[in-house]
Amino acid sequence: MNSEGEVDYLIGYGLDITDLRAATDSLERSRRLFQTVLETIADGIILLDSHSRIMLINEEVRRIWGYSKEALIHEDFQLLFKEGMFDLATWTGDVDSMYKEIMGQSVELTGVRRDGSTFPVEINVSRMEFNEEVYYTVALSDITERRKRLKELEVARNIAIESTKAKEQFLAHISHEIRTPMNAVLGFTHLLLELNPSEEQVQFLKAIKYSTDNLLVIINDILDFSKIEANKLEFIIDDFSLLESVNHVIESVRYSADEKGIKVGATIADNVPFWVRGDQVRFGQILLNLVSNSVKFTEQGGVSVSVDVLSEDIEEIRLEIKVTDTGIGIPKQYLNKIFDSFEQVKSRDRRAKMGTGLGLAIVRSLVEKQGGQIFVTSTEGAGSEFVVQMPFRVSNRDDLILGSDILEEATHSHKDLTGLRVLVVEDNEMNQLVATCTYMVAANGKLAIVLYKNEDFDIILMDLSMPVMNGFETSEAIRLDFPFPKKDIPILAFTASAMIESKDRVYTSGMNDYISKPVKPVELQKKIFNLVGRDVITTEKNVLTEKTNEVSVHEDAKFKYIRLDYLNELTGSDEDIINEMMNLFAEKTPEVLENLRSLYNSKDWEEFKKVAHKFKPSLSYMGIKELDGVIPQIEKLAQVNDPEGKIPVLLDSLDFYSNEAMKEIKKSQSGK
Numbered sequence: 001m002n003s004e005g006e007v008d009y010l011i012g013y014g015l016d017i018t019d020l021r022a023a024t025d026s027l028e029r030s031r032r033l034f035q036t037v038l039e040t041i042a043d044g045i046i047l048l049d050s051h052s053r054i055m056l057i058n059e060e061v062r063r064i065w066g067y068s069k070e071a072l073i074h075e076d077f078q079l080l081f082k083e084g085m086f087d088l089a090t091w092t093g094d095v096d097s098m099y100k101e102i103m104g105q106s107v108e109l110t111g112v113r114r115d116g117s118t119f120p121v122e123i124n125v126s127r128m129e130f131n132e133e134v135y136y137t138v139a140l141s142d143i144t145e146r147r148k149r150l151k152e153l154e155v156a157r158n159i160a161i162e163s164t165k166a167k168e169q170f171l172a173h174i175s176h177e178i179r180t181p182m183n184a185v186l187g188f189t190h191l192l193l194e195l196n197p198s199e200e201q202v203q204f205l206k207a208i209k210y211s212t213d214n215l216l217v218i219i220n221d222i223l224d225f226s227k228i229e230a231n232k233l234e235f236i237i238d239d240f241s242l243l244e245s246v247n248h249v250i251e252s253v254r255y256s257a258d259e260k261g262i263k264v265g266a267t268i269a270d271n272v273p274f275w276v277r278g279d280q281v282r283f284g285q286i287l288l289n290l291v292s293n294s295v296k297f298t299e300q301g302g303v304s305v306s307v308d309v310l311s312e313d314i315e316e317i318r319l320e321i322k323v324t325d326t327g328i329g330i331p332k333q334y335l336n337k338i339f340d341s342f343e344q345v346k347s348r349d350r351r352a353k354m355g356t357g358l359g360l361a362i363v364r365s366l367v368e369k370q371g372g373q374i375f376v377t378s379t380e381g382a383g384s385e386f387v388v389q390m391p392f393r394v395s396n397r398d399d400l401i402l403g404s405d406i407l408e409e410a411t412h413s414h415k416d417l418t419g420l421r422v423l424v425v426e427d428n429e430m431n432q433l434v435a436t437c438t439y440m441v442a443a444n445g446k447l448a449i450v451l452y453k454n455e456d457f458d459i460i461l462m463d464l465s466m467p468v469m470n471g472f473e474t475s476e477a478i479r480l481d482f483p484f485p486k487k488d489i490p491i492l493a494f495t496a497s498a499m500i501e502s503k504d505r506v507y508t509s510g511m512n513d514y515i516s517k518p519v520k521p522v523e524l525q526k527k528i529f530n531l532v533g534r535d536v537i538t539t540e541k542n543v544l545t546e547k548t549n550e551v552s553v554h555e556d557a558k559f560k561y562i563r564l565d566y567l568n569e570l571t572g573s574d575e576d577i578i579n580e581m582m583n584l585f586a587e588k589t590p591e592v593l594e595n596l597r598s599l600y601n602s603k604d605w606e607e608f609k610k611v612a613h614k615f616k617p618s619l620s621y622m623g624i625k626e627l628d629g630v631i632p633q634i635e636k637l638a639q640v641n642d643p644e645g646k647i648p649v650l651l652d653s654l655d656f657y658s659n660e661a662m663k664e665i666k667k668s669q670s671g672k
Contacts (some may be wrong), residue, residue, distance in 0.1 A: 301326025563623025
């Protein structure tokens with residue numbers, strides 16, 4: 001431009017912005033893609049700057065909180081929540097330090113919508129860097145429905161727990177209600193069979209007995225299966241005799257086998273120990289189920305049981321138990337199914353096919369829950385073999401006779417309870433009529449207490465489920481409130497419940513033993529005989545009792561508490577051994593009694609239990625019937641540190657009768 005204001009020339013320049021425009025377009029496409037991705041994510045997404053201010057939100061955030069996009073941009077992130085993410089008054093400006101504790105974690109907060117309503121929200125904060133700037137991405141979820149579902153699940157869980165408890169209570173109650181009248185059915189059936197019925201009547205009575213026994217099997221299967229399902233099955237570990245357990249199972253099925261004309265027997269290898277530690281009841285249940293099953297499906301030939309050692313170390317012995325039969329066998333297609341619940345082989349003899357289909361399922365559960373395995377091989381028409389491999393703990397017990405009732409079975413085939421004074425505490429008239437000895441009846445525990453104060457009895461038969469005052473309460477009252485020697489009368493519980501809790505309470509309530517309904521007369525007689533001892537008159541002569549007459553130094557008249565007949569059984573009437581056993585008892589017992597008192601007073605429960613357990617065999621040798629069950633009660637109470645202080649009363653009984661026995665020993669040996 002010159003002095004006159006005219007343009008002399010123009011200078012122009014050009015810039016190629018193709019790359020810039022392409023970069024800008026690319027950035028815009030990336031932004032749109034990023035925004036599109038944000039909008040398609042189900043969760044709410046918020047992008048924050050380094051000062052915790054909102055830079056970007058997606059549609060889900062707008063939907064959840066009810067704000068417009070413009071209303072939230074550049075706002076403090078914390079305004080979306082009832083609780084502040086951090087205290088602004090103490091904030092130093094270092095957002096990283098504030099978010100550090102929750103970084104990468106799911107945190108539940110209370111969201112506040114635009115309208116002021118609140119709701120539960122879950123957030124997850126992540127940190128990222130871009131172009132040397134720090135940003136935070138926050139993923140958010142409205143968890144109202146999740147909370148609602150969790151609450152519903154919790155309610156459903158509580159209902160399920162209550163339902164399970166109700167089922168257990170129902171099973172315990174219904175088992176009592178069913179077993180009580182069945183006790184009368186079985187009892188009267190036994191009595192009628194002893195009254196010389198006609199051949200036709202015998203067949204009818206046997207049909208009643210068979211059906212009742214089968215119904216009992218079904219009830220027991222259902223109860224056991226229910227406990228297994230609820231994971232409530234308990235195993236009671238103690239020393240027991242394998243020989244004796246196998247023998248009991250064989251004898252229990254012998255009648256059924258004899259009726260069918262088949263043989264049943266057992267073989268136990270020489271290296272199998274007499275004693276093992278395990279659950280005797282469950283072992284017997286496993287074996288009885290397998291053996292009775294084999295008998296049921298065998299029409300000719302026989303059933304055999306064999307026991308052998310698979311392996312052994314200082315703590316554990318693993319045994320193999322085989323049950324082999326020559327029965328109808330199992331078709332190949334059913335071999336993998338017979339251990340399933342409610343499964344029965346459809347092609348088997350329809351006459352033999354009775355039950356729930358739970359027996360073998362229960363057996364497998366019992367075996368596997370004790371660390372064992374069960375297998376089956378079978379040929380249709382030729383028989384089956386069930387093999388159980390189970391671990392047992394090694395027992396330190398080394399006596400071969402004590403505790404075994406094989407001798408008792410051999411020498412006391414029948415007991416006559418005539419003349420025995422029995423108090424029957426039972427509210428069911430039908431059960432009262434089944435009793436076979438001289439007795440008095442109290443319909444509930446309160447009446448029994450009144451009657452027992454004025455009358456003397458040899459034993460009390462105690463029903464557990466009664467109105468006014470139940471069997472547990474009555475037994476506790478007798479043990480705690482009555483003077484010697486009435487407080488130590490033998491008490492036998494009648495229980496119609498198969499639940500383990502009832503059996504445990506029998507002993508902790510002071511009762512000596514229990515018998516399950518329906519009660520079989522032979523079993524009842526055996527239980528009574530074991531508790532009252534020599535006072536029962538046997539109808540058959542006992543060879544061992546005749547031998548005791550030859551031992552003039554040990555006459556029955558000198559012993560009131562010590563069971564001389566039991567000592568003679570144990571020793572084969574060897575006078576020297578009897579004297580040695582009595583001397584040891586008299587020598588060691590005072591120290592044991594004093595030690596038990598001292599350990600109880602010092603609350604040294606572990607040592608107390610050891611001393612009490614070690615003393616149990618000594619008492620068993622002497623056979624002091626008044627102390628039957630006392631040590632087991634003491635051990636059970638010590639296991640829970642005797643919360644109600646019942647052990648001192650039991651120690652009083654232990655002191656009194658042990659001292660009386662020692663006086664008898666001293667008097668016997670002095671010849672006075």
